[in-house]
Amino acid sequence: MSDSPSVKRVMGIFAHPDDPEFFSGATFARWAAEGAEISFVLATSGDKGSADSEMTSERLVQIREQEECNAAAVLGVKEVIFLRYPDGELQPNLALRRDIVRLLRMKQPDVVVTCDPTVFWSQSRSINHPDHRAIGEAVLDAVYPTARDRLNFPELERDEGLDVHKVKQVYLSGTNTITKVVDVTNYVSTKINALREHKSQIADMDGMAQRVAERMLDEQSPEDAPRFIERFHVINLA
């Protein structure tokens, strides 16, 4: 349950702009501060995420991609890649798996962070978004065995010269089966500042800041010296 030693190359693969920040933004901020090279991959650009009757999906894509790039910059993440699948309709199909395999082989990350695809609900409070389950499943399928074995999607090697890749660890966030916590006490405000960039999504910024901090509080830490954590289920493949 302790912290990982040093994490070098990381890829966070999520469904929507704002997911990397909400799910594990403080961990990304910590790893970036410790020198990790981090890229984000967003399967959709969140084109359904508006209740504004004047908003169109096309405009929303532009707004949300910019917000995600701004949020990533706050965390110290330099690269954001958008796959532009339709929001709300994500499926763990072969097309998505292939797109993820291509990026894994291109960027060769040691650590991949995504959503726990087994989570349908969290306690009695909320239903997990189907896109979050879909991306988690597609990422696991891409990591093992597809990115690793050269006869899967052989055209990626033949046409694009991409070598196979073995990911060492997968961090699943939003999990109900926690096996690891990362101490992010020094990165709570960085995560909240990154979330503040998602202006189109968050109406009550102060309420968000309070809820996010509450959720990250380690309940076992002393009241006068609170510790803040992000929780994961980690799969070690190395």
Ligand SMILES: [Zn+2]
């Ligand atoms: Zn989401």
